[in-house]
Amino acid sequence: MSNNHYNIVIAGGGMIGTSLALALAPLGLRVAVVEAIPRKAAAQPSFDDRSTALSRSTQRMFEAMGLWPRIVAASTPIRSIHVSDRGRFGFSHIDADEQNVEALGYVVINRVLGAVLQDALDALEGVDVIRPARISGIELAPEGATAVVDLADGSRQSLACDLLVAADGANSAVREMMGITAQKSRYGQHAVIGNLLPEKDIDNVAYERFTEQGPLAVLPVADGRAGFVWTVSEDDAERVMALDDPAFLAELQQQFGFRLGAFSKVGKRAAYPLVLSKALRLTATRSVLIGNSAHGLHPVSAQGFNLGMRDVAAIVDCIADASIWGRGPEASDADPAAVAAMLEQYAQWRRADQEKLVRFTDGLVKLFGSKRRPLRTLRNIGMLGFDLVPGVRSIFARHTMGLAGRLPRLSRGVPVK
């Protein structure tokens, strides 16, 4: 096998690609991660200033991968979730105690999570991180795949591999090169994110408030601060981003109310256009989609990364069980039929979870975004029912925590080897 032959090439070293490389480590395969943006660059699109709520199944994965102590040290637990509808009667709330768990999830700043994951990746043996470099072409054949990589110095390199994994995000170029179409629909909304200081202690509560413009999430983060994800209409995003800090805080406060007292000291803001995207297939010859390249969700239910992590857990399970590289990574003995069967198993396994989350998230945005009277009435009954009907909250909480359905080993906290 030549130096440029890998068992697995991962396109994209963002949150999901990096996590996959780390999750594969116990299998002793030869892996390359190709990432377009230099480490610590302000332009890194994955490890940025957003805060991500990690679900319980993601926590279990990081536990099984031995990374959780470092991640939890930099995270803030969510002990309850408070859901309300601005200007409406009724709210719901889910409690960790009620679910018999220590926390419903943990909030971590993406940049902080990125530092932990990338440090661990850089320390791994058997993984080549090629960065900054961009995959500009691929060739897929039953005998193997090749990725053409454009390096920062203007040169070009070919990486041959047994399996190519696209983890290059919602606008995945590799997905297109694989010949897979993604259905996309714009929500006509932007998520404006940042953090601020609330007057009152946020006390490990995550708030989700549905407003006329869209959902507003306020999450507990380190140092008594709160991270916010504020959905505003596409037409209003530019104006909101251009407001000075006092005017911005006044508008945000008006949407959220005074449950946490007065807001102050808002940090740097950023805006993300919100698009629902769903790949029509998950695999092609010798190649597979994971994370946002397969599905891009509205951040309303804080599920995109967590769903992507379940893709990671499932593909690692499939790879481990298929014993494709039975004679060890040195031998390029990955049988084409075995790889195809393994990819088919992955696609079947992941389709239901991905479709359910797409429907659930999209439905939530539409239900709470609707101005139509019957829907508004329904959702108020729904939210009250949500609190009153026995069992409903439990089912919702299990989905939010990523614990519903058949779970791969890592999502159950079981090391893959």
Ligand SMILES: Cc1cc2nc3c(=O)[nH]c(=O)nc-3n(C[C@H](O)[C@H](O)[C@H](O)COP(=O)(O)OP(=O)(O)OC[C@H]3O[C@@H](n4cnc5c(N)ncnc54)[C@H](O)[C@@H]3O)c2cc1C
């Ligand atoms: C405002 C907001 C809040 C969110 N909050 C949450 C939350 O609370 N919980 C949650 O679970 N999810 C959340 N999400 C979703 C989550 O951020 C995404 O699901 C996650 O970042 C997807 O990771 P990814 O690695 O698949 O893709 P990306 O983060 O897009 O990373 C793709 C990587 O591939 C690289 N790349 C691109 N093209 C190439 C190429 N040709 N060659 C090489 N490299 C390439 C990029 O540089 C990048 O590093 C949120 C999203 C938004 C917008």
